[in-house]
Amino acid sequence: MWWFKKKKITNQEQMFVGYWIFDYLDDGILVIDQKNRVFLANFKAAEYLRIKKEDLIGKSILELNKYLNLRDLAVLSQVRIRKEERKEKIKPRDNFFLEAKFIPLKTQEEEVKNILIILYDITREVLTEKAKSEFIRLSTHQLWTPASGIKWSLKMLLNEELGELNNKQKELLKEIYEANEREIKLIGDLLTVAEIESGNVISEVSLLNIEEIIQSAINDCEKMAIKKGVKIIFREPKERIPKVMVDEEKIKMAIRNIIDNAIRYNKSSKGIVEVGLERREKEIRIEISDNGLGIPYEEQRKVFSKFFRGKNILQIDTTGSGLGLYIAKSIIEAHNGRIWFESEENKGTTFYFTLPIKKKFGEFLSSKFY
């Protein structure tokens, strides 16, 4: 039978084929030794660095970095010491983006001598993402233009700058004004959601006092609280709270969204929203509780999804966008925090979220790299 006579592929042939595959792979490959010198490289790596393959061999990666443009060469020592894979985004030159994966090659004694570097061309994804962000940014701007005109005209009418109004006219104009305000807010929320979906949740981070941010968020919600007859109480923390590395605007938005919900889910006037803050070992914990309608048990698992609004609230307040908690959760998780809640129908709800206390600046994720 013919398959008994089939020639065995020798080890050598396997090695040759393996080498060809390596050489012609569509991703760039470099292998560097303990002294960070390149001892293997394929054609794609040479193409990405714009250096001839022969010229790559033997060169130190530190020397080659002017073509590679790795932001921090310390990643190599980290891969060796921690014996873990690392990924970095690199921009070697204009309009060219790579994702570099650093894989420690362990010897039989679990030592790391060599590092395998795989370079993936992600230019298309990066440029598509940029184009999408730009489109969204301009679209929201275009949507806001007529909404601003409507807002201003209504304000002038309501101020009776174009003549006196009777009560019915005033009431209707007020409702149109509020509907327009909701639209403006919704457009803003959609813009935020689009930023979250494209991975740009956080932009600028700094070391800040969380108490001040909480107080500022409470101040922003004061107007609505008064309107709904709800009192906001900020329980001062018992001990000194260390500063946290946060994107101030985004964290304020997250806190505002949770407080906003607590106000909306209020039963009637005489509602109370309590905000508390405490330090736990490696994190700070913030609590926002209300004595309102609570979230029906069957709906609790949907709470953080986009456009969700509880059935019990829809009968009382039709004006929320349903995006607030989705946005808050995305922001808090992007800061490496956790968010959860406890709720009982007709008793109230308490939202909890944590923010890690970062000691080392370098530990924190840096902002967008392009």
Add this chain to the structure above:
Amino acid sequence: MDNSNKKILVVEDDSFLRKIIVKKLLNEGYTVIEAIDGEKGLKMAKEKRPDLILLDLVLPGIDGFEVLKRMKNGAEIANIPVVILSNLGNRVDIERGLELGAVDFLVKAHLAPRDIIERIENIFKKMENV
């Protein structure tokens, strides 16, 4: 306050918005000139030397940032205070506008016309006190 000696240039391409702002400014007694794009805006600034400019950012042709840049480079008009009035409200755009020399950055969708008037009055007051 007698505002008739103060001239304000409004650079805004949307006619609905432009009409409202111009009307509001005229009601307050200001003298108003208008431009519907950046190039015309620059031309008017050079020719008419307004006392303040309300500048939109998203414009046909050159954008508001470019207008601001060119204004600050043109010696005669570099000192006219520019207030950006735009719907691009994110931090990056605001910082860029202020860095390029705008004295204030107002987001249209978040303000009422009265707020714009107040900011303008504040700027004029500050200038008089200097």
